[in-house]
Amino acid sequence: EIVLTQSPATLSLSPGERATLSCRASQSISVYLAWYQQRPGQAPRLLIYNASNRATGIPARFSGSGSGTDFTLTISSLEPEDFAVYYCQQRHSWPPITFGQGTRLEIK
């Protein structure tokens, strides 16, 4: 099973700042990585798929990069609605699909 490790666990930033979230896979997953945002009490929302492709309707301030084992989600300028928990997910070799443990993005 492929293990995904996200860092940091919590990121404290202010609106307007740049956020950089990381996800590391226990083995190469090519570009088969997605990022999800989850707000309290809501279902996850797909942001990025195949490492760098924005999903439909996702603002351009969200971008993804990486391949192999190291991936990054960048939010260029934080809006108030961006403060949430972010998960990475791999589908390189499933079953099982696996998720990271999440990064909580909180307002500083």
Next chain:
Amino acid sequence: QVQLVQSGAEVKKPGASVKVSCKASGYTFTNYGMHWVRQAPGQRLEWMAWINPGNGDTKYAQTFQGRVMITRDTSASTAYMELNSLRSEDTAVYYCARDLAGITPHWGQGAPVTVSS
């Protein structure tokens, strides 16, 4: 538009079973797989299983093998997840999510399941 509407909250006793439904609309149900993912309080998302509604093929996470069954009713465009031998650790929100080659762009609203004596 794609909609996945799940059944409501459930409270079950340890050892019981729960069956959660997921009614799909806005697309051809048999053309896309369906994943089931759960999230225990404060925990990460955990993939449970997948079904191909077109032919009924299923895949299960090893953690749940023998305890979970995914079925579908194509006439009702509905997928079902049944989890048996419930224990307190199964307390979670259970989600269905439409598959797109392992990506899940569409999710149900979640069905909370509480296991308590």
